Amino acid sequence: MQPPIRRLDTKQKRRLIKAGNTRKKTVPLKNTTTKYGAITKWFHWIIFMLFFGQYTTATIMNWMDPGTTLFGVGNSGWVAWHKSFGLLILGIVLLRIIWRKTTRLPDWANGLSAWEKVTIHFVENGLYAVMILMPLTGLLMSAAGGHPTPFFHLFSIPGFSHPNSVLSTIAWFMHISISYVIVALLAIHVGLAARREIFEKDGYIKRMLP
Secondary structure, X not given: OOOOOOOOOHHHHHHHHHHHHHXXXXXXXXXXXXXXXXXXXXXXXXXXHXXXXXXXXXXXXXXXXXXXXXXXXXXXXXXXXXXXXXXHHHHHHHHHHHHHHHOOOOOOOOOOOHHXXXXXXXXXXXXXXXXXXXXXXXXXXXXXXXXXXXXOOOEEEOOOOOOOHHHHHHHHHHHHHHHHHHHHHHHHHHHHHHHHHHHHOOOHHHHOOO
C-alpha cells in the first residue's frame, strides 16, 4: 500500500521555489572551468565603473570655466578627485593582475573561432598594459609639473622639488594618447561580446555578467 501523497500549501511551495532560485543564482568566489567567479567579476566591473568615472571627471575638468563650481566643487576639487581615483585604479588593477596570475581561467567558450581567441588575448593584454600606464603617466605629469597627487585626504605624493616642464608635457601627451587607446580597446572588447550575443546567441556575454 502506497503512503498518502502529501500536498504542499502555498507558503511551502513559495519557499521551495525561492530556495531553488537561490541555488541557481549562487556564484562561486573563484573561477571554474565554465564560468568566472564572483571575485573576477567584481574586479572587472569595479574597474570599468572607476574608468568611466575618470573619463567623466576629466571632461568636467576640461570644460569648467575658472572660478566656477559644479555640485559645489571647484575645478581644483575635481582635479583632486581625479588624481585620487587614479591612484585607486592603479592599486585595484595591480590586485586584479595578481588575482589573474594566481587563479585559473575558465576554458574558452564553445564556438569561438581562432581569430576571436587571438583578438580576445590581444585586447586583454592591451587593456592590462594601458590600465597601468594611464594612472602612472597621470602621476608623472602631476609630479613633473611640481604638483602633489592626493589620495582622498589620506596622504599625498609630493611633486618634484624642481619641476620639469618637458617631462610633464611628454607625460601629458602619453596620458591623453592612452585614453584614446583605452576607448579603442574597449570598443573591440564590447564589439566582440555583442557580436556573439546578437549573431551567435550563445550566451557568451553572461559569463561575465554579475
